[in-house]
Amino acid sequence: MKLTIAKDQLTLGLQSVQNIVGSRTTLPILSNVLLRAADNQLELTATDLDVTITCVVEAQVVKAGATTVPVKKLFSIVRELGVPEADLEVDDKHSCAIRAGASFFRVNGLPAEDFPPMPNLADRKKVTLPQDKLRGMLRRTAFAVSTDETRYVLNGIFMSFKDHKATMVATDGRRLALTDEEVDVAAECQGEFIMPSKAINELTRLLQDKGEAEISFSENQAAIRLRGENVPPVTIVTKLVDGSYPNYRQVIPAESRERIGLMREEFLQALRRAEIMTSDKTNSVKLAFGKNTLAITANTPEVGEARETLAINFKGREIAVAFNPTYLLDALKALDVDEVFFELTDELSPGVLKINGPFLYVIMPMRMN
């Protein structure tokens, strides 16, 4: 393999794939990036066996071929290069020589044949949606994903493509975020699956403002192809969470007693300030809705208290509910609308945060001792 490549192309390619490589890998080759050169393109692939990321960048290929080299090492070298172009040449002992201006490096690699084979991508269902739409959906749900490894079916976002609608749901058993968007879904491409958090994180990192995302999926795998403007194409292939997602519809209250409109930014700032006076022991804030006011209080014995008063439009019956402020803040931060609607029934029933748009957030209150 022999090629000449622009520093920024190689940097883009490595940036896209290297994040999935852990610092401690079980197999030495998993620390390496697979490089394949052909047809004036360099394809870079990295994997942790669960998630595989491939990126294709431009290069002048003199001699086609493939090899693997330690990705962190290569990335460090490329970042520090003082000239805009580099020559890569790999000998038959998998040793990769890098020449750039007055610099020379030789990095020992491993044979490309030893790299885990790419999963088979044929015969899948396909759905295409704009990248910014997908990014918005992930942003409105990912914060509610459970990090508790003992609840592995909740360690991802549930995605459903049905009836010309994409629905995404995340929950950790205490709060649940749901969003949907209209999407073209061919009849034979309907389906649902749970995408693991690790793939969600990579996807969130790689999604752009423009361009399309093509999601294709089978029983146990999904691939997301990202085609943007002025960025190299990236493909993420991930295993899916094996298990059935709980019936989330049953936890969405059919109706609530009160529906209260709140200015998002004002509510968010007040909660942020009140949160200062919470602690591990008392990680709750009380929301007391009275006539045209909302009082947010936090009280930690021996530490002190906070009280925030908001003028709101509320004529209903007085109601006071305690919530974990983090759960409220997570959602308010993920939204970009001006107004949110909080639906409440009583102090032990779930609250529902809604917007004028495709978003719904069910949050369980805290019971004061």
Place this chain on the structure above:
Amino acid sequence: MFRVILHLDMDAFFASVEQRDHPALRGRPVIVGAPPHQRGVVCAASYEARQFGVRSAMPSVTAGRLCPRGVFLRPRLDAYRAESREIMAILREFAGDLIEPVSIDEAYLDISAQCVGATADEALANAEPLARRIKAAIRERRRLTATIGIAPNKLLAKLASDFRKPDGLTLVRESEKVAFLRPLPVRALHGVGPATEAILQRAGLLTVGDLQDHPGDLRALLESWGPELKRYALGLDDRPLHLGDDIKSISAENTFLHDTADRPTLRACLREQAEEIAGRLARRRLAAHTVQIKVRYGDFTTLTRQLSLEEVVTEARDIYRLGCWLLARERLVHRPLRLLGLGVSGLVEIAARQLALPLGR
């Protein structure tokens, strides 16, 4: 102010509660614990049963052999716990917060402030009427008897209460503590178990008197623990009372009638234990960061595995779920279990409990 410490020990507590609640059992040898033909142990034996040699922690099969006419009863732990709370409340009337509950039927009280005297012996003597009032209050209001030891520290107070039971009251004066300790076997001292006892025996040290007379601080025999033991042998102990009931862990365990690997049986067992633990957490307004599982196989090999979580758990179904998860992750049920236990630790006080979404299972 001179230190005056009481050690109170309820007499044959579980068995006495049963005899009080069931008059027909009075005067009969009552053995609380597993039935005599099943595996399991004696939790408590009435004084009538003790005359036959029955002791707590003895296998029930042995107890049945020693005392064939014994009345075996299943323990009613909830009733004993409720009784214990009543008794601790009585103790609080006398000693305020200066109480260290050691177990369900045992506590240390620091009554130094109520028993001021010109000398240590005078202060200790002043405690005797108070101790009699405590015993009377427990007898009249709970219809149970207690034994009390009075001494200048915890070590001696405990030994004093062991001195004469049941319904006893023993005072060990500062001036006679060395003589009181002399005839006792070394094993009687706090911290001396079979290992230390064996080392001391090999050195020819059998009684506390032998330790008192031994030149030097025992460091040659017991390393750093030697000087401390020497101090105990001379009746010196400045360990403070552990006040408050800041418990560190809560657990429940069951020994099966027959070793079992039957999943539904094990799950039912864990579910019950999780309910019990969650109830105890809720009563104390606590939440747990760590869940632990314990298994014992037929050959008595015992393993424990634990999992620590960022988010605290309070609910029975979470404790149960994590217990099941630990058993599965570690593949612990690869052969039948004799015992299964579930526990929580890393306890923190919480002001409010996060409710869970009814997501179902």
